[in-house]
Amino acid sequence: MSESSIIPVFDGHNDVLLRLRRGGSNSVRSFLQGEAAGHIDLPKARRGGLAGGLCAVFIPSPDQPRDHNADFPAPPQSDALNETLAMFRLLLEIEAQSDGAVKVCRSASDIRSSIADGRFAAVFHIEGAEAIGADLDALHVLHQAGLRTLGPVWSRPNVFAYGVPFRFPSSPDIGPGLTEAGKDLIRACNELRILVDLSHMNEKGFWDIAKLSNAPLVASHSNAHKLSPHSRNLTDKQLDAIRDTGGLVGINFGVLFLREDGVRNTDTPLDVLVRHIAYIAERIGVEHVALGSDFDGTTIPQSLADASGLPKLIDALRAHGFDDRTLRMIAHENWVRILEQTWGS
Numbered sequence: 201m202s203e204s205s206i207i208p209v210f211d212g213h214n215d216v217l218l219r220l221r222r223g224g225s226n227s228v229r230s231f232l233q234g235e236a237a238g239h240i241d242l243p244k245a246r247r248g249g250l251a252g253g254l255c256a257v258f259i260p261s262p263d264q265p266r267d268h269n270a271d272f273p274a275p276p277q278s279d280a281l282n283e284t285l286a287m288f289r290l291l292l293e294i295e296a297q298s299d300g301a302v303k304v305c306r307s308a309s310d311i312r313s314s315i316a317d318g319r320f321a322a323v324f325h326i327e328g329a330e331a332i333g334a335d336l337d338a339l340h341v342l343h344q345a346g347l348r349t350l351g352p353v354w355s356r357p358n359v360f361a362y363g364v365p366f367r368f369p370s371s372p373d374i375g376p377g378l379t380e381a382g383k384d385l386i387r388a389c390n391e392l393r394i395l396v397d398l399s400h401m402n403e404k405g406f407w408d409i410a411k412l413s414n415a416p417l418v419a420s421h422s423n424a425h426k427l428s429p430h431s432r433n434l435t436d437k438q439l440d441a442i443r444d445t446g447g448l449v450g451i452n453f454g455v456l457f458l459r460e461d462g463v464r465n466t467d468t469p470l471d472v473l474v475r476h477i478a479y480i481a482e483r484i485g486v487e488h489v490a491l492g493s494d495f496d497g498t499t500i501p502q503s504l505a506d507a508s509g510l511p512k513l514i515d516a517l518r519a520h521g522f523d524d525r526t527l528r529m530i531a532h533e534n535w536v537r538i539l540e541q542t543w544g545s
């Protein structure tokens with residue numbers, strides 16, 4: 201066994217629940233026993249040292265356009281809430297049938313003990329809060345059920361804010377900031393100690409949250425705009441603001457957000473991913489950078505293939521000069537620290 205395979209990875213973003221939900225009735229078994237398709241299932245996670253992560257509930261737009269540059273309408277709240285419950289139930293079923301191999305984590309100590317015991321640590325995350333109405337009733341109920349992190353928007357507008365559309369090359373400064381309901385949502389997340397995820401926010405919404413929120417600023421799956429000028433990536437000024445609050449950036453493995461030409465080309469060397477991590481570590485400190493793969497939600501470098509390829513990324517980071525202590529910070533310690541700080545003990 202290579203040394204790298206023993207560094208567990210806790211990752212800031214995956215879409216495995218959406219992939220499984222689309223796969224149909226055998227989705228629990230597909231995850232637990234593994235299958236050829238997809239980036240994450242339990243056997244692939246074990247092979248690659250993927251110890252867990254934020255499992256997103258994302259509801260696609262009605263008739264979701266295939267063209268990334270299209271404008272996406274938000275799904276109606278009742279549809280989004282129904283689908284959110286179905287996807288969270290799927291995660292609970294996976295946990296129930298896993299014989300202790302999967303744990304839905306509601307605290308940092310849950311995550312720590314799961315990593316130590318080799319259980320897959322899944323955190324219930326919402327990407328785009330369409331399931332929650334302006335009354336925030338669903339926020340409170342879902343929090344009691346285990347919701348611990350939430351991105352107010354995906355890349356489309358809703359009642360709370362304006363998601364940044366996919367544009368390349370482009371500044372993230374597209375559209376207005378938070379609505380009044382959006383400000384209420386941020387205050388309520390702070391009170392409930394739900395992590396607010398800034399990935400997919402446009403720039404005005406980002407700064408509105410920076411002004412309003414009392415928690416560290418976190419972008420779970422976004423990269424450096426300086427290296428890849430995609431609207432989804434973070435400008436240097438945004439990176440500095442994240443540092444100033446003691447926050448975190450999870451690096452997205454999607455080639456669209458990594459490459460300087462913004463092209464969907466899977467023949468993208470892992471070194472490009474390493475460069476984003478090194479750039480952000482250099483600019484704002486290695487304690488503020490982690491991973492946010494976007495596994496099962498985006499097109500990743502073919503050399504990584506899926507979660508079982510994570511040791512290749514750890515090896516590439518080691519070859520770049522990161523020592524094992526730093527690798528552990530990037531791989532999981534930074535995420536666990538930020539979640540503990542945000543959630544409380």
Ligand SMILES: [Zn+2]
Nearest residue numbers: 327399400421
């Ligand atoms: Zn996303």
